[in-house]
Amino acid sequence: xxxxxxxxxxxxxxxxxxxxxxxxxxxxxxxxxxxxxxxxxxxxxxxxxxxxxxxxxxxxxxxxxxxxxxxxxxxxxxxxxxxxxxxxxxxxxxxxxxxxxxxxxxxxxxx
Amino acid sequence: xxxxxxxxxxxxxxxxxxxxxxxxxxxxxxxxxxxxxxxxxxxxxxxxxxxxxxxxxxxxxxxxxxxxxxxxxxxxxxxxxxxxxxxxxxxxxxxxxxxxxxxxxxxxxxxx
Numbered sequence: 390x391x392x393x394x395x396x397x398x399x400x401x402x403x404x405x406x407x408x409x410x411x412x413x414x415x416x417x418x419x420x421x422x423x424x425x426x427x428x429x430x431x432x433x434x435x436x437x438x439x440x441x442x443x444x445x446x447x448x449x450x451x452x453x454x455x456x457x458x459x460x461x462x463x464x465x466x467x468x469x470x471x472x473x474x475x476x477x478x479x480x481x482x483x484x485x486x487x488x489x490x491x492x493x494x495x496x497x498x499x500x
Numbered sequence: 501x502x503x504x505x506x507x508x509x510x511x512x513x514x515x516x517x518x519x520x521x522x523x524x525x526x527x528x529x530x531x532x533x534x535x536x537x538x539x540x541x542x543x544x545x546x547x548x549x550x551x552x553x554x555x556x557x558x559x560x561x562x563x564x565x566x567x568x569x570x571x572x573x574x575x576x577x578x579x580x581x582x583x584x585x586x587x588x589x590x591x592x593x594x595x596x597x598x599x600x601x602x603x604x605x606x607x608x609x610x611x612x
Binding site for chain 2: 432
């Protein structure tokens with residue numbers, strides 16, 4: 390069974406601070422995605438990375454896919470209260486269309 | 501533009517009862533998924549489907565049954581509900597060639 394472990398599980402920081410969330414697995418993924426989930430809603434896609442070593446930026450968010458395509462990171466610069474939410478990574482292995490989700494990182498940004 | 505809708509949104513049922521959670525999508529997406537979300541476990545895949553009449557087990561299929569007679573519907577049935585099936589259930593769909601998974605708003609199920 391492939392597992393996606395995220396760390397940290399919980400993170401509470403002050404507005405303006407930087408943070409990094411990690412997503413690790415022993416499996417190789419053909420693509421890896423990051424989602425953000427607000428309370429009472431379903432997850433919403435932030436980004437998809439497919440190439441080892443790929444870096445994508447979405448405003449203050451930077452996503453990186455590991456060279457071996459087994460891990461990924463999400464870095465937020467100058468966090469804002471609006472970044473508060475549950476961040477989930479999800480991976481799909483080659484030849485399948487199912488996506489396995491990580492355990493999640495719950496982020497709270499204090500004003 | 502309804503997108504993907506789940507019903508009921510909230511349900512309380514008793515142990516041993518059969519419960520069906522409905523999922524309907526208006527995009528004609530090929531792929532559909534059922535996940536459950538529990539604290540500390542993230543989202544766990546229950547069942548998924550590539551097309552009508554094609555379904556497959558995910559990570560935690562025991563105690564659940566799915567069907568997909570029409571592309572737009574993907575109901576999830578708990579044959580005999582147990583307390584461990586108390587959870588938030590999310591239905592999702594994906595276009596064949598696309599990467600984005602679109603989620604419903606979730607169904608909160610409590611088994612007492």
